[in-house]
Amino acid sequence: MLAFVIGSLSVAVIGAFLAKFATADGDFTLLSKGRAKRERVEGKVVWITGASRGIGEALAGQFASLGAKLILSARNVGELERVKIETVGKHPGSCIEILPLDLASGEEALKVAVQKAESLFSGSGVDYMVHNAAFEHPKRKAVGETEEGIQTTFNITVLGTITLTKLLAPFMLKKRRGHFIVMSSAAGKCPAPGQAIYSASKNALNGYFHTLRSELYSEGIKITVVCPGPIETSSTSGAGTSSSGSSERRVSSERCAELTIVAATHGLKEAWISYHPVLLVMYLAQYMPTVGLWLIDKIGANRLNAAKGKGNTDSWELLFGKKWKTA
Ligand SMILES: NC(=O)c1ccc[n+]([C@@H]2O[C@H](COP(=O)([O-])OP(=O)(O)OC[C@H]3O[C@@H](n4cnc5c(N)ncnc54)[C@H](OP(=O)(O)O)[C@@H]3O)[C@@H](O)[C@H]2O)c1
Numbered sequence: 001m002l003a004f005v006i007g008s009l010s011v012a013v014i015g016a017f018l019a020k021f022a023t024a025d026g027d028f029t030l031l032s033k034g035r036a037k038r039e040r041v042e043g044k045v046v047w048i049t050g051a052s053r054g055i056g057e058a059l060a061g062q063f064a065s066l067g068a069k070l071i072l073s074a075r076n077v078g079e080l081e082r083v084k085i086e087t088v089g090k091h092p093g094s095c096i097e098i099l100p101l102d103l104a105s106g107e108e109a110l111k112v113a114v115q116k117a118e119s120l121f122s123g124s125g126v127d128y129m130v131h132n133a134a135f136e137h138p139k140r141k142a143v144g145e146t147e148e149g150i151q152t153t154f155n156i157t158v159l160g161t162i163t164l165t166k167l168l169a170p171f172m173l174k175k176r177r178g179h180f181i182v183m184s185s186a187a188g189k190c191p192a193p194g195q196a197i198y199s200a201s202k203n204a205l206n207g208y209f210h211t212l213r214s215e216l217y218s219e220g221i222k223i224t225v226v227c228p229g230p231i232e233t234s235s236t237s238g239a240g241t242s243s244s245g246s247s248e249r250r251v252s253s254e255r256c257a258e259l260t261i262v263a264a265t266h267g268l269k270e271a272w273i274s275y276h277p278v279l280l281v282m283y284l285a286q287y288m289p290t291v292g293l294w295l296i297d298k299i300g301a302n303r304l305n306a307a308k309g310k311g312n313t314d315s316w317e318l319l320f321g322k323k324w325k326t327a
């Protein structure tokens, strides 16, 4: 009788766990944290790069709703103005400044931008630096990558981000307070066939920022590395659904922004945001690399084909090598 009760209880617990895992849109630690802590954000200065669209735009709206003061950066000033107007419309009274910035413009220009950011809001200084901007072009074979593609990716995503960090960190260290939030990617955690250079750039960010944290941990500086899988943004809406009507599910950019702020305000060092199968592959690659890497090698060629045929590049079907018509 006792054995029966214990047996059914374990089945129920395992069943509940599996059901939770099957519908998860983030890693377990992240999903266990509940809501964002407003008191960590209210009145704070949050500088967001890549704020002119996509996840950066969603982050701007959600930080504003939590009472943060915002500095919005990107190259396209018109789009930044639009984001500012729409954000103030949704959250009246928001304090928002626009700071045009090209991450590839070199150290001197970035230094000027950092000084400007520190001087805004009567010199409050930046509390949160959200490194969200990155360069990504359509998926292609690694061996077919152009020199220009490699350089552009690294100039913007890696060198620009690292130099900006190096220039801003001393201001944070003086106050013994500051938090870097880094939009990395699932491609920074496991191989991403068709995105070798993008994956390399995100791995570079992971290496830099996890190491930087270990150096500055005792000096009051926090770093949260966020690794999203496929996210629905205005530029991806409709993508990958045409040819198969199928299983690729993208987390919305609003949910991605929400979970990012949850991760940061709860002090998480790393957080994953994705549905399956990408979330499952991330778990496998991290905890069972032999299995995870075997799986990714099996889907590599299929993912390249899917990208070429404008099919889903993150669906279960890749495992079965569906033949994609080249569009
Ligand atoms: N969407 C996804 O599925 C996904 C998945 C995993 C990770 N991520 C990561 O999440 C972040 C945001 O993604 P997203 O899809 O929202 O990006 P997105 O729509 O492509 O937007 C990129 C942003 O970066 C800015 N940017 C590009 N080049 C820049 C430069 N040289 N200097 C300054 N800003 C620049 C763009 O503005 P301007 O063009 O005006 O400069 C834009 O605001 C990226 O780091 C991306 O790698 C996205």
Ligand SMILES: *[C@@H]1O[C@H](CO)[C@@H](O)[C@H](O)[C@H]1NC(C)=O
Pocket: 106, 147, 148, 149, 151, 152, 155
């Ligand atoms: C990348 O940056 C380097 C150094 O500033 C520059 O010489 C090179 O032309 C840049 N590459 C591209 C493609 O913009």
